[in-house]
Amino acid sequence: MAHKKTLSSLFFQFLLLAFMCFFHNVNGDGLKVGFYEKTCPRVESIVQKITADKISLAPSLAAPLLRMHFHDCFVRGCDGSILIDSTKTNQAEKDGFPNLSLRGFQIIDAVKTAVEDACPGVVSCADILALVARDAIYQIKGPYWPVPLGRRDGKVSIASESATLPSPFANIAQLKAQFASKGLSVKDLVVLSGGHTVGTSHCSTIAIRLYNFTGKGDTDPSLDSEYVPYLKSKCKPTDTTTLLEMDPGSFGTFDESYYTNVLKRRGLFLSDSALLNDPETSDYVKLQAQSLGSTFLKDFQESMVKMGQVGVLTGSAGEIRRHCNMIN
Ligand code: HEM
Numbered sequence: 001m002a003h004k005k006t007l008s009s010l011f012f013q014f015l016l017l018a019f020m021c022f023f024h025n026v027n028g029d030g031l032k033v034g035f036y037e038k039t040c041p042r043v044e045s046i047v048q049k050i051t052a053d054k055i056s057l058a059p060s061l062a063a064p065l066l067r068m069h070f071h072d073c074f075v076r077g078c079d080g081s082i083l084i085d086s087t088k089t090n091q092a093e094k095d096g097f098p099n100l101s102l103r104g105f106q107i108i109d110a111v112k113t114a115v116e117d118a119c120p121g122v123v124s125c126a127d128i129l130a131l132v133a134r135d136a137i138y139q140i141k142g143p144y145w146p147v148p149l150g151r152r153d154g155k156v157s158i159a160s161e162s163a164t165l166p167s168p169f170a171n172i173a174q175l176k177a178q179f180a181s182k183g184l185s186v187k188d189l190v191v192l193s194g195g196h197t198v199g200t201s202h203c204s205t206i207a208i209r210l211y212n213f214t215g216k217g218d219t220d221p222s223l224d225s226e227y228v229p230y231l232k233s234k235c236k237p238t239d240t241t242t243l244l245e246m247d248p249g250s251f252g253t254f255d256e257s258y259y260t261n262v263l264k265r266r267g268l269f270l271s272d273s274a275l276l277n278d279p280e281t282s283d284y285v286k287l288q289a290q291s292l293g294s295t296f297l298k299d300f301q302e303s304m305v306k307m308g309q310v311g312v313l314t315g316s317a318g319e320i321r322r323h324c325n326m327i328n
């Protein structure tokens, strides 16, 4: 009898643990998958449909929308502050220096309009951005992750604060510290950097690495010397408009080939190549670059759920913005 009781209580504990693990993975502090189940049951299907329509017409917008979500989360938390326009008296985040090439704001606005039509004043712009980023990547056949919802919109957006975003010239110590300050691990850093498997960069972002690395007209020696002539042929020293594929040959495909590039010392930014300068991140790069049995897509889903919870406003904090580009 005692034996039976222990077994059943063990079983109960196991169930409880399994239950908690499930919700711990899927639900952030205060955020919840299905948050709008009662208040706006169709929100996810509305966002999904409009995003799919827009991205099927313009697949190259998927990458900048993912990046927009990252920029939102890293400045004041995922609170939609990246979406706010500057005013006469305030220069907003959007207009800070790293805004270079953020695109796709019109998709957020189109989705917001449709969601407001269905359920006025209910769904935050921060949640819409998190959903659109997920659905846009899925539309280009990338991974799919659950998006816990319930974020509220911030009322503050300051251009100078975008300077706190990681720089493409950051070294590994700086990158680790910046991710740690958002509650993200070294693994999250190397996994989320894999977002650079899609999209493009401006030549100007790597001009210094190519043409004047130490101020003596030299090239960064950490770049693959066989790759340099190609990059130089694409990017002349003062070119500010040409776009380079981040993951040449597969910049529209969400796969683990980013890590193959980094391992070959073909990562575009110092921050990409920096991943080789730490035992944990370089082990991960090597493992994924072997591609056989890559865990990248699954890891990316998990790290995106974590990134989407950084510094969120919940409960009665902030507001539900009526228009994503301005506070109410
Ligand atoms: C680890 C620190 C990171 C740094 C220093 C960094 C820096 C940059 C820079 C400089 C660009 C190119 C901008 C341009 O010249 O047009 C870029 C593009 C991009 N980044 Fe990152 N990034 C980082 C992390 C991330 C993360 C965590 C994600 C998402 C999970 C991400 C997603 C992207 C995407 C998708 C693009 C391409 C955007 C496009 O096609 O327009 N990045 N990043």
Ligand SMILES: *[C@@H]1O[C@H](CO)[C@@H](O)[C@H](O)[C@H]1NC(C)=O
Pocket: 094, 095, 096, 097, 099, 100, 101, 102
């Ligand atoms: C980026 O910011 C600069 C000012 O720093 C501004 O002139 C430019 O219009 C902004 N670009 C976008 C796409 O918002």
Ligand SMILES: *[C@@H]1O[C@H](CO)[C@@H](O)[C@H](O)[C@H]1NC(C)=O
Pocket: 212, 214, 215, 216, 217
């Ligand atoms: C290279 O950098 C040095 C030092 O910062 C600077 O004086 C020089 O003008 C730069 N050269 C070019 C071509 O930009």
